[in-house]
Amino acid sequence: IVLTGGDDRLWKTWGFPDGNILLTGEGHTDWLSGCCFRPSGTQLVTSSGDTTVRIWDLSRRGCTLTLRGHSRAVRGCSWHSCGDFVASASTDGTSKIWDVNSERCRYTLRGHEGSVNSIEFLPFSSTALTSSADKTLSLWDVRTGVRVYTFQGHVHSCNHATFN
Helix, strand or coil, X not given: CEEEECCCCEEEEECCCCCCEEEEEECCCCCEEEEEECCCCCEEEEEECCCEEEXXXXXXXXXXXXXXXXCCCEEEEEECCCCCEEEEEECCCEXXXXXXXXXXXXXXXXXXXXXXXXXXXXXXXXXXXXXXXXXXXXXXECCCCEEEEEEEXXXXXXXXXXXX
16 A cells, blocks of 8 residues: 655555555645554554644544644654654654654654754654754654754755665
8 A cells, every 4th residue: 555645635545556546534724744654554644734743544534633733834744663652843843752642742852943854763762863954863762852863964954864
């Protein structure tokens, strides 16, 4: 299954390799910037220009949780490998670690001087990686919300970062 999100405010799942649309989700009020399956594959998370992060249940075909707390567009989202936490990155200069079970923000990661453009978890760890318009990448300990390392060297905005 392929998952996409677009400027049309929709997410879609597609059969692979035939390309048939399997499901379509609507509910965001602005463009979608990110989408990610829960490791179990039963849910997904989306991020949007409408400042929200949403959790969707594929069996119910609907949004089960809207996470609010960013003051500007959310540029990206990711799901932790354990399935209990979601991360979001925003143009408000922060990232958030959300506890899906309690439906609350566990930590707001502050320290970038510009838009946070992406966030990813290192699988099976308590480390997250953010990229920013401030030309840096940061490693965070998501158990404490503390930045543990900053990579410098880009001369322009860093739009995405990932682990191998």
